[in-house]
Amino acid sequence: MNYKIAVIPGDGIGPEVVEQTVNVLNCVGDKFNHVFEYEYLLAGGCAIDEKGTALPEETLESCKKADAVLLGAVGGPKWDDPNAKTRPEQALLGLRGGMNLYCNLRPALLYAPLKDASPLKDSIIGDGIDICVVRELTGGIYFGERGREEINGIKGAYDTERYNIEEVRRIAKIGFETAMKRNKKLTSVDKANILESSRLWRSVIEEVAREYPEVEVNHMYVDNAAMQLVRDPRQFDVIVTSNMFGDILSDEASMITGSIGMLPSASLGEGTFGMYEPIHGSAPDIAGKGIANPLATILSASMMLKFSFNLEEEAKLIETSVLKVLENGYRTGDIMSDGMKLVGTKEIGELVLQEILR
Ligand code: IPM
Ligand code: MG
Numbered sequence: 001m002n003y004k005i006a007v008i009p010g011d012g013i014g015p016e017v018v019e020q021t022v023n024v025l026n027c028v029g030d031k032f033n034h035v036f037e038y039e040y041l042l043a044g045g046c047a048i049d050e051k052g053t054a055l056p057e058e059t060l061e062s063c064k065k066a067d068a069v070l071l072g073a074v075g076g077p078k079w080d081d082p083n084a085k086t087r088p089e090q091a092l093l094g095l096r097g098g099m100n101l102y103c104n105l106r107p108a109l110l111y112a113p114l115k116d117a118s119p120l121k122d123s124i125i126g127d128g129i130d131i132c133v134v135r136e137l138t139g140g141i142y143f144g145e146r147g148r149e150e151i152n153g154i155k156g157a158y159d160t161e162r163y164n165i166e167e168v169r170r171i172a173k174i175g176f177e178t179a180m181k182r183n184k185k186l187t188s189v190d191k192a193n194i195l196e197s198s199r200l201w202r203s204v205i206e207e208v209a210r211e212y213p214e215v216e217v218n219h220m221y222v223d224n225a226a227m228q229l230v231r232d233p234r235q236f237d238v239i240v241t242s243n244m245f246g247d248i249l250s251d252e253a254s255m256i257t258g259s260i261g262m263l264p265s266a267s268l269g270e271g272t273f274g275m276y277e278p279i280h281g282s283a284p285d286i287a288g289k290g291i292a293n294p295l296a297t298i299l300s301a302s303m304m305l306k307f308s309f310n311l312e313e314e315a316k317l318i319e320t321s322v323l324k325v326l327e328n329g330y331r332t333g334d335i336m337s338d339g340m341k342l343v344g345t346k347e348i349g350e351l352v353l354q355e356i357l358r
Helices: 014-032 045-051 057-065 089-098 112-117 165-181 196-209 222-231 243-256 295-307 312-327 345-357
Strands: 002-010 035-040 068-073 103-109 130-136 146-151 154-159 185-190 216-221 238-241 264-268 274-278
Touching: 002 014, 002 057, 002 089, 014 035, 014 068, 014 295, 014 312, 014 345, 057 089, 068 295, 103 165, 103 243, 112 312, 130 165, 130 243, 165 185, 165 196, 165 238, 185 196, 185 222, 185 243, 196 216, 216 222, 222 238, 222 243, 238 243, 264 295, 274 295, 295 312, 295 345, 312 345
Parallel strands: 002 035, 002 068, 068 274, 130 238, 185 216, 185 238
Antiparallel strands: 103 130, 103 264, 146 154, 264 274
16 A cells, blocks of 8 residues: 655754654565655744745645654744744644644553653552543634733733533544543543633533443543642543643653653544654754654654554554564663663664564
């Protein structure tokens, strides 16, 4: 089969980690007789420099025509002025909104060989952390009306959190479907003691829950969820939540696994199309040094094979190859610990290739 992949290397370490990932995809393609065709596109800071906009029209159009999108990272200090009219982050929101990718899956998995990298005590980690955050991605305060205002001569600003029942229902369904494939436990996170939009959210979750009697559901306020994630992360299986709460909790969930440089993500909509990217940022401080960890992007490609191309076996092979490289003691700087072998971006990429070919 032929698959068309739109590739957005982006800024900072983006191009380096994407390069290794494309090598991995090609290797898997050769082994299993698939052809992956790539179209490289501009978005983020580099697009601002070259085109004057973070998300050029042609990038969005080409992405829509592809079977899936692979994204490195966008942003960097050069474009960091929060008052600037064009900011790299606009590319992300434009891609998510423009392609209706309303569902963001962020697995937070503690890789056994990296256990020591978790900041949590062994007694809390127990036999491991394996959480999947299902974040709503095209609604809520990220996309609501915002602006500046002046009331009684005092300047102010506002953003709005807004959800309708259709938006909640479709993400709720994915939450439940995800739970059905895992340990059948779903925690819906909201702030229903304060926010009206959360009360609506909660009632829709309750309604959808009736279609999934096997799934154990509970509701949790976001402040409590933030606390429970460090107190007892093993109580969680799937977390479903709004755009902004999901943004915050997925960073926390990834940190407790100690492998923020390891975690992939998938942004999905209707059908099989999706955008895949590591959850880490563009790490401008280490860009161009050849030391960035490409494993999160490589694992994002594995999610692409699974969710967009339905290539389960190929996806699994990437995952087990990455795990094998870690088990063999190889580490990039971000996940380095005593007694391990320190390698760079290219070397760890090549080690993954060797495992795939084995
Ligand atoms: C993320 C990031 C983005 C977000 C930023 C860069 C716009 O933090 O993907 O979690 O807030 O969604
Ligand atoms: Mg974030």
